[in-house]
Amino acid sequence: MSAEFSTLSAFRDLLEAAPGADQTALGEAEARNGQLTKPPGALGRLEDMAIWYAGWRGTARPEITAPQVIVFAGNHGVTAQGISAFPAEVTEQMVLNFQHGGAAINQLSRAAGATLDVIALSLETPTADFTQGPAMQEDEVVAALNAGWNAVNPDADLLVVGEMGIGNTTSAAAIAHALYGGVAEDWVGRGTGVDDAGMVNKARVVREGVAAHGAGDALDILRCLGGRELAAMAGAIARARNLRIPVILDGFICSAAAATLAETVPGALDHVIAGHASAEAAHGAVLAKLGKEPVLRLNMRLGEASGAAVAINVLKSAVACHSGMATFAEAGVSDG
Numbered sequence: 001m002s003a004e005f006s007t008l009s010a011f012r013d014l015l016e017a018a019p020g021a022d023q024t025a026l027g028e029a030e031a032r033n034g035q036l037t038k039p040p041g042a043l044g045r046l047e048d049m050a051i052w053y054a055g056w057r058g059t060a061r062p063e064i065t066a067p068q069v070i071v072f073a074g075n076h077g078v079t080a081q082g083i084s085a086f087p088a089e090v091t092e093q094m095v096l097n098f099q100h101g102g103a104a105i106n107q108l109s110r111a112a113g114a115t116l117d118v119i120a121l122s123l124e125t126p127t128a129d130f131t132q133g134p135a136m137q138e139d140e141v142v143a144a145l146n147a148g149w150n151a152v153n154p155d156a157d158l159l160v161v162g163e164m165g166i167g168n169t170t171s172a173a174a175i176a177h178a179l180y181g182g183v184a185e186d187w188v189g190r191g192t193g194v195d196d197a198g199m200v201n202k203a204r205v206v207r208e209g210v211a212a213h214g215a216g217d218a219l220d221i222l223r224c225l226g227g228r229e230l231a232a233m234a235g236a237i238a239r240a241r242n243l244r245i246p247v248i249l250d251g252f253i254c255s256a257a258a259a260t261l262a263e264t265v266p267g268a269l270d271h272v273i274a275g276h277a278s279a280e281a282a283h284g285a286v287l288a289k290l291g292k293e294p295v296l297r298l299n300m301r302l303g304e305a306s307g308a309a310v311a312i313n314v315l316k317s318a319v320a321c322h323s324g325m326a327t328f329a330e331a332g333v334s335d336g
Contacts, residue, residue, distance in 0.1 A: 004146070004149055008142060008219045011142065011238070015241075015261060016265050018241045018242055021055035021056050021271070022056070022058040025059055026051065030051055031060075032061065032322070033051055033322060035327040035328055036322070036325045036328075037325055037333050045318075050322030051322070053315065053319055056245070056246045057157065061322070064315065064316050064319050066115075066153075069161075069305050069309055070116075070151050070152070071098060071116070071162045071164060072147070072148065072163055072228070072229035073094070073119070073120045073123060074091070074120075074123070074163075074168070074229035074230075074232070075123050075167070076135070076170070076227050077128045077129040078131065078167050078170055079126070080129050083201060083205050084192050084194070085194050086166050088167070095164060098118040098304070104306050105305050108310060112310075112313050113312075113316075114160070119151055121228035127228060130224060130225050131212070134213060134224040135171070136224070141222060147228075147235065148161070148231065148235025148237075149235040152239040154243055157246075158247075159240045159247045159248070160248045161233045161308075162254060162304045162309075163304065164303065165253075169202075170188070170202050171225060171227045171253070171256075172187075172256035174205075174206045174209045174214075174225040175256045175260065176256050177210045177214065178210045178214035179218060186282065186285070189252070191280070209225055212224075218259070218260040222234060222260040226260075234258065238261060241270075245271070248273055248275040249272055249274045249308060250306070250307050251278035251301065252282060252283035254308070255274070256286060258272065259286060259290060262290055269290060273292065274290070274293065274295065275308030275310070275311035276296040276308065278307060296314065
């Protein structure tokens with residue numbers, strides 16, 4: 001698919017023009033849920049998730065048969081500031097591991113019946129060190145947004161996006177700090193496992209980056225403080241909305257990327273649920289800002305779409321009950 005946009009302004013226009021849920025299907029799904037052979041509300045959040053999914057897929061009895069998981073990888077120039085416990089070379093090494101089927105996300109995607117695509121984004125050319133200048137120029141962030149946009153399979157019926165990129169928890173913390181305020185220490189975490197001195201250093205780096213680049217709009221913040229893989233996740237989430245494909249968010253980095261969409265256009269994440277709350281300290285705070293209650297709390301902090309991939313089977317279970325259960329009338333069971 002050719003690029004759909006060539007500027008951030010054009011991408012913003014696409015966000016503003018994105019479709020909403022099918023209100024007819026939503027109403028029919030709610031009505032069906034009220035007729036199923038169970039006490040009202042007995043399946044808890046599974047009921048809400050199924051109705052939400054039905055509204056976006058445009059049918060009162062949907063199925064999930066073609067989930068897609070996409071992992072985007074990028075390298076960050078800000079690693080020159082010593083903010084990671086691992087060197088930047090690990091990004092490319094992990095991409096090879098994904099491609100050879102050896103990572104957690106390979107196993108979790110297979111268990112969820114999902115296809116897995118791994119897209120490396122100019123690993124040989126890290127973004128700029130955002131303490132020294134903007135991480136990306138406009139053409140670079142637009143290229144990354146387009147990479148995400150074009151990676152979404154239009155035939156998918158559910159999307160999960162994830163990332164691999166040494167240094168990207170620092171990038172995500174800087175984005176969150178720029179979008180939501182507070183102090184840098186509110187948003188930095190251990191990431192790949194930095195020690196206390198590393199935490200102090202990460203906070204310094206985030207503080208300096210936000211002081212230099214945190215005053216623009218949300219998409220400009222993504223450009224100046226983000227990374228190619230964060231922008232690609234944002235582009236994929238936006239494309240999924242364009243196609244009415246529901247999305248499950250992964251962890252802190254994915255959520256920070258998605259937050260730039262929500263801060264650009266209100267309701268831009270209405271087609272999105274949060275797969276899990278990660279152990280990265282600031283993830284819960286970002287989800288609270290987004291108004292997203294996580295499906296799972298498993299103390300995961302791996303990234304690479306892993307938490308969201310586990311949540312695929314929860315959503316599948318919700319949809320299977322909603323669409324497969326008999327109604328009281330069909331089962332000949334009295335609902336009185």
